[in-house]
Amino acid sequence: DSEVGVDLLQFRDHKRYFAPAPLNLAFQTPAGWFSVGLCELPDATRFVFTNNYFYMDYIWSKMDIQSDTLYWITPLCFTFNQNEWQGIIDYRNYLINHKYIVDPTMEERNIPQWWMEPLVCTWGEQGADGIAYAAAGFDYTWVKSYVEQQEQKLGYRNFTLILDDKWQKYYGDPNPAPGRFDYLRSLIDDLHAKGHHVLLWWKCWHAEPGSLPYQMGITDHTLIDATHPDFVDYVQQSTYKMLSSDPECLNADGFKMDYIFDVRDPLRATAYGNPSLGIGLRELYRYMKVWYTEAKKIKPECLITFSGPDPHFAAIQDMTRLNDGDRTHSTTNWQNRARVSSLAAPNLLIDGDGWDMYHDLIFPHLVTSSVYGVPSLYFLSKFSDNTPIADWILEIVGKVFSVSAMRRPGKSTFLSPGRWQMADEExxxxxxxxxxxxxxxxxxxxxxxxxxxxxxxxxxxxxxxxxxxxxxxxxxxxxxxxxxxxxxxxxxxxxxxxxxxKPSSSVDKYGYSLPQNYHLPQNSPNPFNLTTLINYSVGGTGPQLVTLKIYNLLGQQVTTLINQPQVPGEYKVSWDGTDSCDLQTPPGIYFYKIKLKNLAKPKNGLNTTKKCFRLTFFS
Structure with missing residues (x-):
């Protein structure tokens, strides 16, 4: 009688804007974990398990389906997992292996170094100053002063500025607000001259009377119809105006794409220009893909960041955003979101976000997000809980920023709460x-x-x-x-x-000590009664997918001890003699086997190694 699901629409889901989450539902049973995922994006906004059945909200009346025509819903994939986290990995691997998605590697993405620079957003301080949205005080001079004060208090200059809500007169329109931002192009050019990059906040879907989409007639009440024949033309005009370096344009460096979860509710939408182009999640995909494609035509190195760690969206974004926290006075929610993102879309950078920041979270969140992603700062004078920000706090933030910015792009791995590693192929x-x-x-x-x-x-x-x-x-x-x-x-x-x-032949060119080969010594103690310890080392020159499993004399798998990416180094794991169902195994002889696969070169079979040793268990 329980319910679990993924819901794109936040007025129903209330998951603090972390959407769309991976479209994969994990279940724990006495026999272990299994997952059910969507292979393709549906013409729906929900994928839910409730009252012993799966549910997707296809609105047939909006889909223009011909009578007596067979309609195929999205295929489902079933995977069987070590735990709920491994379920995300298995789901993504299934989609890739069966060619449902494409996910370019970090090397193929050719990530510019400036994407690794910390993010400083205006939104938090706008709220602190009482000038959120289109308030008269949010203007060219306020932004210029905000940047200068952040530079001074941080003692750090090379951050990317996010110009947030509402720099334009109308939502959905690429033109700056008259009066408040008449000199936005001049401001952006000045920031470029100082070494900054600038992302423009963009409220997806929304359009106000007077805006470009209203003038073009591509709206459904106050929301944009991404299936309208003129939608692509609208995006081309908008991205050109905001990204191009032509004199009449703004010359920005990318977008913080917000409110992607405000896609039209198919039940409430009045009409679709061409429903075959997508409804629900498929309409969201069309909106983001067209935007990403047209933006990259104008400025290939522009940065596109939005919430949405579902693997289907990995190829049409550069950075996935964690979005707002859950006000629990803990970084656990952000770290869980980062863990989901790092598993579902490992080739994307992660925007650590940090708008809903309390004073006691700033440092732990800053430290962890500097490893699993790109750290962000939203405040200058006081945090979300109205705690004033002392100068010494911003000084330390600036020092962390300067250390964080030295990183190369890499994949992040969760080890334990507060403990993260980032590694690349080196x-x-x-x-x-x-x-x-x-x-x-x-x-x-x-x-x-x-x-x-x-x-x-x-x-x-x-x-x-x-x-x-x-x-x-x-x-x-x-x-x-x-x-x-x-x-x-x-x-x-x-x-x-x-x-x-000290230089060492056993150290890679980036200073990481590498075992020259894998090593799997005998477990200790052996024989054992309650628990035994297995030591092993991961060799090579980059992250390895490590699996370590226990087998009985018949060659049947008993349990999996390790199944996760690990960077080269020394490791240990214990086994308490239980199987995958946490039941005690009988006394006897067992084997354990390790397998390593180089994540940087997955097709290279030479990077896979196996070895077995005898393991004896006495009751």
Whole structure:
């Protein structure tokens, strides 16, 4: 009698705008996890399991289906998963392997380095100043002052500015608001000269009387009809006006596409210009694909960011946005969203967002989002909870920004709450540590740059590297080596520490210590009674998909201990003698097998390795 589902329309779903989520529903049974997903986007807005049946809201009366014609709904795929998180991976892999989607790799996307620069948005401070939306105070001079104050207080300049709601006179119109933003092109050119990039906030679907879509007659009441014959022309005119460097245009660098979940409700829509082009989720896909395609024609390096981690949308966006939190005084919701996004769309960057920011969340969210994505800042004077922002807080934010911006683009991996890693095909790029309180970035093989946001002993995993020196402001800093960790006693919050590493043939060109090959030694203890520990190492020069499974003497799989991406390094996992249903296995002889697949070169069979050892269990 329970209900679980994905709903695109937020007035029903109320999931704080994280939409569309992956169209895959996971279920736990006594036999384990399984998932049911949509292979194609439907002419519907909901995919729900309720009262023992699956439901999608196809509105037949709007679909212009010929009588006596067979209509095929979207195919469903069934996958059987280790857990609910693995269900997302299995779903995406199924879509790719069966050619339902295309997801270009990060290397194929050729990501510009400026996309990794921190984001600074006007929206939070607009609210703090009481000038949200079309308030008279939100104008050219306010934005210029806001940027200058952020530069000064952060001590950092190379951020991307998001000009938020409402810089234009009408929603749906690409022209700046007269009076308030007469000099928007001049402002953008000035920001470019200072090293900034500028994204324009865009309210998808909405159109007001007087706007371009109203003039073109492509609206359905106050919402745009993306199936109208003139929709493409509308997008071409809009993206040209906002992105082109021609004198009459704005020369912006991309868009923060907001409110994509306000697609027309098929039940309420009055008409579709051509319903065969898409209704519901398919109309949303058409809107975003046309926008993305036309924008890239004008400015190929423009940045398009919007919420929507469903794998079907991966090829028509550059960065997926986590959107607003859930006001729980915890970063758990953002981290869960980032984990979903990193699994469903691993080749996209993640916009860490941060509008609904409380004072006690700023540092842990900033640290983790600097590893799993691109960090954002929305405030200057006070947070969402009206707590004033002290200058020292923004100074530390600026220091974290400067460390974060050293990263290369990479894929993020969740290890545990507050513990994330980013890696590319060459090795480790960044890592968050110590309960979201510290961060390190590796720009090259000889250097790591670490920062802590609290006064503490800074402890950094070395992953086999050898430290030669630690510097702070070009001065030597005392440190100790404890096992495979570097310890900087009494590290100062906001101080950037430069860790110098000794060159080593076992270290990749970006400073990540690599086992020269995988290693799977004998478990210990063996034989064992309650639990046994299995150590292993991941070799190669980039992230590997690691699976470690237990088998019985008949070759039947007993359980899976590891099935996730891991960067090269040393690892360990314990087994308590239970099977995949958490039932105790009988005494006897078992085998464990490890398999590694290089994520950067998945078609290279030489990157797959298997090995077995005897494992004995006594009751």
């Amino acid at each position: 090795g480790l790029v960044a890592e968050s540590m110590q309960n979201s309180n510290s961060l390190i970035v590796y720009p090259d093989s000889c250097n790591g740059y670490a920062i802590t946001v609290v006064n503490q002993d800074l402890i950094i995993p070395l992953h086999g590297r050898t430290v030669s020196q630690v510097l702070a402001d070009s001065q030597n800093v005392n440190f100790t080596i404890e096992g495979d960790n570097l310890k900087i006693p009494s590290a100062i919050r906001g101080q950037i520490y430069n860790i110098k590493f």
